[in-house]
Amino acid sequence: MPKKLITILFASLLVLSLVLSACAPPPAPVEEPAVEVPAVEESIAEVEEEEQVSGITIQFWHVYGADDPRGVHINALVDEFNATNEYGITVESLDQGRYDDLEDKVNAGIQSGDLPNIAQAYSSALINWHTVDAMVDLNQFVSDTEYGLTEDELADIYPAVLEVGVTPAGLRIAWPLSQSVNSNVYNYTWAQELGFDSPPTTPEEFKEQICAAAEANATDDDPETDSGKGYVYAPKASTFFSYMSAFGGDVINEDGTGYDFNTPETKAIIMYINDLRDNGCAYTIESYANPEQANRLALVTTSSTSGHKYYVGAFDEAGNEDEWGFLPFLGPDGGVGSVTWIQTLGVMKSNPEQELASWLFIKFLTSAENQATWIRASGYLPTHFSTAEMVVDYVDTVPQYQAALGIAALDLAAEPEAFPAWNSVRRAFEDTLAMLYTAVDEAEVEAMLVELNITAAELVAEIE
Numbered sequence: 001m002p003k004k005l006i007t008i009l010f011a012s013l014l015v016l017s018l019v020l021s022a023c024a025p026p027p028a029p030v031e032e033p034a035v036e037v038p039a040v041e042e043s044i045a046e047v048e049e050e051e052q053v054s055g056i057t058i059q060f061w062h063v064y065g066a067d068d069p070r071g072v073h074i075n076a077l078v079d080e081f082n083a084t085n086e087y088g089i090t091v092e093s094l095d096q097g098r099y100d101d102l103e104d105k106v107n108a109g110i111q112s113g114d115l116p117n118i119a120q121a122y123s124s125a126l127i128n129w130h131t132v133d134a135m136v137d138l139n140q141f142v143s144d145t146e147y148g149l150t151e152d153e154l155a156d157i158y159p160a161v162l163e164v165g166v167t168p169a170g171l172r173i174a175w176p177l178s179q180s181v182n183s184n185v186y187n188y189t190w191a192q193e194l195g196f197d198s199p200p201t202t203p204e205e206f207k208e209q210i211c212a213a214a215e216a217n218a219t220d221d222d223p224e225t226d227s228g229k230g231y232v233y234a235p236k237a238s239t240f241f242s243y244m245s246a247f248g249g250d251v252i253n254e255d256g257t258g259y260d261f262n263t264p265e266t267k268a269i270i271m272y273i274n275d276l277r278d279n280g281c282a283y284t285i286e287s288y289a290n291p292e293q294a295n296r297l298a299l300v301t302t303s304s305t306s307g308h309k310y311y312v313g314a315f316d317e318a319g320n321e322d323e324w325g326f327l328p329f330l331g332p333d334g335g336v337g338s339v340t341w342i343q344t345l346g347v348m349k350s351n352p353e354q355e356l357a358s359w360l361f362i363k364f365l366t367s368a369e370n371q372a373t374w375i376r377a378s379g380y381l382p383t384h385f386s387t388a389e390m391v392v393d394y395v396d397t398v399p400q401y402q403a404a405l406g407i408a409a410l411d412l413a414a415e416p417e418a419f420p421a422w423n424s425v426r427r428a429f430e431d432t433l434a435m436l437y438t439a440v441d442e443a444e445v446e447a448m449l450v451e452l453n454i455t456a457a458e459l460v461a462e463i464e
Contacts, residue, residue, distance in 0.1 A: 228297030245337025
């Protein structure tokens, strides 16, 4: 086995050990699902459901083009369902461009009536469409005695994933297709040259290593590295919520009616980041950080695990054979975490037959077995514990993927998008994060967070 593969696999095992020590969910299904689904005593249809959905055609709008390997695979799964489902359901697979393009078309369709049966969108968009009564509550299908999922099948889904798309009232507006996680990208080779035999496991060790990298860039004889420091910090919501996952906090207020950003955990995170800035160990850039990583302008950067191929390309372009991989975010008292992005599907209101047919396709598409083939094409992470056992061959060819699976198995956070106002609040929050990175002390941080809370409350009240 090549030395590079051995090193990365060893590092992946270290990440997995870190994950397990942080009480990651077990790899086998547990007895109870993480999110309670209302029980249904009888099947949702009182007549022959098979006759109801027989011969029905439904439209599935998604964001994967025909020239995209993900689009090729989605279409193959659609073809398989059309050829094998016992109900004679036909699914029309229609690429709608990017997420923004699809959302614009659905927004227009809500006015015109030209809507799909199934829409792929992030749960924040699905929840917004729910506010205009366009979305189906999937609880009726999930818990159905004939067409739903068993307790074991529900327990096989990562808990954080199962919670996404559930409104404060308990309605289930979204269903998970796959996920990616926000991760630290770490250069093992350079860290070893700097004298560190293993990745950091605490915020203090993280600071020590990135500051050593910053010092190395400042004192070497290569002018090309003078602009580099140890850590490219991205003042984005995804970065903050990854730290929040590790620091053990939340931004939902105590009564569950809105947001509270002015918390001890938020202030601790901001003060920690600004301390890295003050020590000359962190800096920000406007673009993606994979070139900085590949050219040793930073020991650590941040990326979605789905950005793996872009890091591979950056290292290849730089002619850099350093070993690198994914790590979780670190918090006090052994905390580790990250934030997950979940690609979700929603069923739009039409009639009972089409809605049931839509659920039957979603159930097929998102099964653990079909995910095992989907993630090979997409590079995404599964939403089921059992899928990891089905992709051992893929993991062997992409060593960093093993560490990514370990991070996904953590009790991850998701962005708090259950309120329709989240998209607007998120924009305000990211504007504030950029300003918080310039704050000189904790008093200034708190003043900004107080103002953010006022803005968030106004947005929630305006859009509810």
